[in-house]
Amino acid sequence: MTNGSDDAKEIKEDYTRFRVPFGPLHPALKEPISFRVVVRKEEILDVDIRLGHVYRGIEALAENRNLVQAIYLVERICGICSHSHTTCYTQALEEIGGIQLSERALYLRTLIFELERIHSHLLILGLIGYDIGFDTLFMFCWHVRENVLDLFEEITGNRVHHAMNTIGGVRWDLPHHLIEKVNVSLKKIEKSTKYIYDVFQDKTVEKRLCDIGVLSYNEAQELCVVGPTARGSGVNMDVRRDYPYAAYKELKDRFSVVLRDGADAYTRTEVRIFEIFESINIIRTILDELPNGSIFMEESVLKLMRKIPEGETVSIVEAPRGELLYFVKTDGKGGLRRLKVRTPTLANILSLKPMLIGGEIADIPVTVASIDPCISCANRITIVDNDQSEVRVIGLEDLRRRGRKQWTP
Amino acid sequence: MDTIVALFATFPIVFFFSLLFQGIDRKIHARMQKRIGPPIIQPFYDFIKLFNKERMVPVTAASGIFTVAPIIAATVSILGAAIPLVNLITGTSIVGDLILVLYLLAMSSVMVMIGGSSSGNPYGAIGFSRKMTMMIAYEIPMLISIASLSFNPCFSLAYYDVVATQIRMKSLLAFTRLSMAVAATTFLLCMPAAADAVPFDISEAKTEIIHGSLIEYCGPYLALIKLAKDASNFALVFLAATLFFYVPALFEGYVSLGLGGTLCLCLITALIIMLLTITVPRTIFARLKIGQAFKFYWLVPLALSMLCIALSIVGL
Numbered sequence: 001m002t003n004g005s006d007d008a009k010e011i012k013e014d015y016t017r018f019r020v021p022f023g024p025l026h027p028a029l030k031e032p033i034s035f036r037v038v039v040r041k042e043e044i045l046d047v048d049i050r051l052g053h054v055y056r057g058i059e060a061l062a063e064n065r066n067l068v069q070a071i072y073l074v075e076r077i078c079g080i081c082s083h084s085h086t087t088c089y090t091q092a093l094e095e096i097g098g099i100q101l102s103e104r105a106l107y108l109r110t111l112i113f114e115l116e117r118i119h120s121h122l123l124i125l126g127l128i129g130y131d132i133g134f135d136t137l138f139m140f141c142w143h144v145r146e147n148v149l150d151l152f153e154e155i156t157g158n159r160v161h162h163a164m165n166t167i168g169g170v171r172w173d174l175p176h177h178l179i180e181k182v183n184v185s186l187k188k189i190e191k192s193t194k195y196i197y198d199v200f201q202d203k204t205v206e207k208r209l210c211d212i213g214v215l216s217y218n219e220a221q222e223l224c225v226v227g228p229t230a231r232g233s234g235v236n237m238d239v240r241r242d243y244p245y246a247a248y249k250e251l252k253d254r255f256s257v258v259l260r261d262g263a264d265a266y267t268r269t270e271v272r273i274f275e276i277f278e279s280i281n282i283i284r285t286i287l288d289e290l291p292n293g294s295i296f297m298e299e300s301v302l303k304l305m306r307k308i309p310e311g312e313t314v315s316i317v318e319a320p321r322g323e324l325l326y327f328v329k330t331d332g333k334g335g336l337r338r339l340k341v342r343t344p345t346l347a348n349i350l351s352l353k354p355m356l357i358g359g360e361i362a363d364i365p366v367t368v369a370s371i372d373p374c375i376s377c378a379n380r381i382t383i384v385d386n387d388q389s390e391v392r393v394i395g396l397e398d399l400r401r402r403g404r405k406q407w408t409p
Numbered sequence: 410m411d412t413i414v415a416l417f418a419t420f421p422i423v424f425f426f427s428l429l430f431q432g433i434d435r436k437i438h439a440r441m442q443k444r445i446g447p448p449i450i451q452p453f454y455d456f457i458k459l460f461n462k463e464r465m466v467p468v469t470a471a472s473g474i475f476t477v478a479p480i481i482a483a484t485v486s487i488l489g490a491a492i493p494l495v496n497l498i499t500g501t502s503i504v505g506d507l508i509l510v511l512y513l514l515a516m517s518s519v520m521v522m523i524g525g526s527s528s529g530n531p532y533g534a535i536g537f538s539r540k541m542t543m544m545i546a547y548e549i550p551m552l553i554s555i556a557s558l559s560f561n562p563c564f565s566l567a568y569y570d571v572v573a574t575q576i577r578m579k580s581l582l583a584f585t586r587l588s589m590a591v592a593a594t595t596f597l598l599c600m601p602a603a604a605d606a607v608p609f610d611i612s613e614a615k616t617e618i619i620h621g622s623l624i625e626y627c628g629p630y631l632a633l634i635k636l637a638k639d640a641s642n643f644a645l646v647f648l649a650a651t652l653f654f655y656v657p658a659l660f661e662g663y664v665s666l667g668l669g670g671t672l673c674l675c676l677i678t679a680l681i682i683m684l685l686t687i688t689v690p691r692t693i694f695a696r697l698k699i700g701q702a703f704k705f706y707w708l709v710p711l712a713l714s715m716l717c718i719a720l721s722i723v724g725l
Contacts, residue, residue: 020531028616041538042699131616133607133696139442204608204695361535362698365616 016040020361024050028131028365033373035352035364042360047353062339067093067305068167070336075161077341080123083116084319085341086165091245092315092328093167097308103247103291105169110247111286112156112164113317114279118189119148120320121272121279124372125196128269131365132208137199144192147185154178167304169296179287190280197273200266209266213355213367216263223354226347227322228275229371232268234261239318246317247286255282265370272372305334312338319344321372345373415499419491426676427490427636427643428452433680434688441692452639459632467625469529478524479626479633482517486637489513490644493568493651497675498668502569507555510568510648514603514641515548521634522612525622536621539699540612546706547602547609553714554595557588558652560721572651575658583653588720593653595713600649600686602706604642608694609702617696642687643679649686650679 018039024032038046058077062070074089075082087109094101101109122145129137149159156162156172164170174182199205215225220233230237238257240248258274260267297304310332316325322344329338348371355367432449439446466472489510496502518540526537559566575582583593602609613621626634650656656678657671666674697705 018531018534020535027619039535042535129695133610133614133616134694135607136442136692137695139444143443202695204697207697207701208695360698360700362611362614362617362696 017045022364029368030127031373033349035356035368037356037361037364039361042362044356044359044361044364047356049349049352051349059339059341063336065336066334067308067330067336068301070339071165071167072161072163074339074341075163077343079160080120081116081319081321081324082161083112083164084317084324086163087113087246088315088317088319088324088326089328089339090165090167091317092313092326093308093330095313095315096311096328096330097167097304099168099297099304101169102293102295104173104293105295106247107286107290108170108172108174108295109165110251111174111283112152112162112170113246114282114286115148115151117279117320118276119145119152120372121276122148122193122196124369125200125269125272128209128265128366128369129205131369132205134205137196137205140192140199141196144189144196147189151182151185154181166296167301167308168299169294171296173295174290179290182283182287186280186283190277193273193276193280200269200273206266208366209269209370210264212265212359212363213370214264215351215355217261219354220263220351223351224347225322225351225371226344227318227320227372228258228268228271229322229348229351231257231259232271233263234259237323239316239323243316245315251282251285254285265366268370308332308334321345322347345371349373412495412499412501415495416488416491419494419498420487423487423490423494423640423643424636427487427639428456430643430646430680430683431639434683437684437688438692441688452635456632456636459627459635460629462628464628464630467528467530470625471527471529474527475524475625476630478520478527479630479637482520482524482637483633483640485513485520486517486641486644489517490640490647493644493647496568497572497651497672500569500573502567504565504567506568507558507566507571507652510644511552511555514644515544517637517641518544518603521622521637524626524630524634525624528625530624532618532620532624533622535618536612536624539618539621542699542703543602543609543612546703547599547710550595550706550710550714551599551603553711554592554599554717555652557592557714557717557721560718561586561588568652572655572658575655579658581654581656581658586720587725588717589653591713591717591720593649595710595717596649596653597682597686598710598713599706600645600682601690602702603645604687605638606687607691608697610691610696611699611702614696642683646679646683646686647675649682651675654678654682 020037020039022035022037023029024034034050036048036050037044058073062073065073071086071089074085077085093099122141126138126141126145129135129141152162153159155174155178156164164172200209215223215229215233217234220230220235225233225235226237236257236259239245240255241252241257244252255278258271258278260271262270308330310330312327312329314325314327316323318324324344325342327338327340327342328336331337351371352368355371356364359367429449429452431452432447435451436446436449466475492506492510492513496506522537522540525533527533556566558571565571571582575585578585582589584590601607605613611617613623618624623631623634656674657666660666
């Protein structure tokens, strides 16, 4: 961490520059992340990105639980792409244990996966509207998103944390009458998304999004960005096609990867809108070709869990925000030795610096929203003591010690 | 003396209508977004609740200016709304009171800016600079459009003279001459910026600079600032409704309408103007950036106001 007081001194000498704290609490940010932005009038001169305000110790917690309990724990990493996390985690376990899933289970897993992509993209489209001051668009996108959430509730019983995945299959089947319902909802969503695309071509919206937060092809490759952020800059990558998992092995020729090379916030938005259409197509294919069979293994999950040997593997999926990576190391006794999660936001967050520098203050929220950040990894607390005018950082070790002191009688 | 008493007697009326207009605006805005929206009297609840909250002044603030600014802002904007109302009721006015009203309304904006920048918060300072830029952009065309009234024979800068002329001509001012139509358009185009509504709410953009000047205000001060904004919005729509679109003038038996009928018609016109110039834009547009807004105001309304002067001189 840089020394705060030195920075302050350096900036004090130049009265044309302001250092504006942007976050961790800011109406444009839904989760705590902090940017220290140095501005001259409206122009951004420098950006310092600070992560780490919501440390929850999930990786450490998972190591204290058994493999099945950890499924429900990793689901809580994110409220938007909860299914991506469990898919990634369970498919790692299945690979270590050599468990073969039935076709139907894989297809259902993919179905929820694509529904989740639709709802995640609609959410961020709404938030982009909100960030450019277009509240109506925000309300409309979230209104459409309700359709997907209702479908989740009908299929899995839950709107946000679906608890669909388990080792060796999925927990809920898709009965015939629900297939009809999904089809009806898809039609509604498709129509509304077309309308949303029209609204995004409105002149005031274009003025706020075009040529904002430009991330060139070279920068995108250097910074290893993933997902729609990369595809918006012309980087041709999609885990679903490159390293197919679940049902994408059969479906990979049935959808196209949305690729644009505009490299600005508008292009990233456009990529998301067209990905919604692609997702709708994938879901329709899945519904048409849904194979018969059982959706989980005959053995109970706990028995399966005990059979998983010691081993390690890396599993990747294409979450709505990009490539999500899990490193899983099991101990052979139904527990985890190590769990490492690399969320897509962590890969994308560094790209904010080249995007923001040279822009205006007004562009910060929409640029940040355009990479669809989802903040979930951290390691410290900053304490600001105004009376003694000092800033202390409390590290993870300190926090742990304090936590233990609190709870030891 | 009577006028001054009448002015203060109008304060509660202005207070009531400005909050009521705000409530209607919020309700219709919500309905256009497929929401149920708050009840129409929500601004009254908000006002009462905010007034009962704790008063807090940040340590970094210049506390004198910080606390006085909202009070002045609320007083001048209510006064700005009360003057046309009283003039309409009593049927008298003094020369130049239109300039006074516009001055009072600008004063209210300036006071909010000063209060915000005295809070010591960098967002307050950014809000100040943005509002300053916006005021330069919209105040000039707005002033010119009002001032152009006096270029015409038989009009003056006295508020009631303009109203009386419309009654005499049995027509709305905006439809009498080409120059007046242009002036009315200019005035209406400046309304969203003067009311700090999307797409021109740049100075207090919620997602960009966290309400700019208002960031450190809370409790009674915030209530007063919100009241100041509502009252100045009410004053603006009421001015537009009576200066350019004085609907009671269209009725044959003007006297038979009575004071109540006249006021009702004016308020309804004001409401429609508010819907068209504040509520609808803020529902269907995204927020512009400061440079884009400035460019718009200097390209369209300023050019229109110049055209208005030119037309007036030619005598159209």
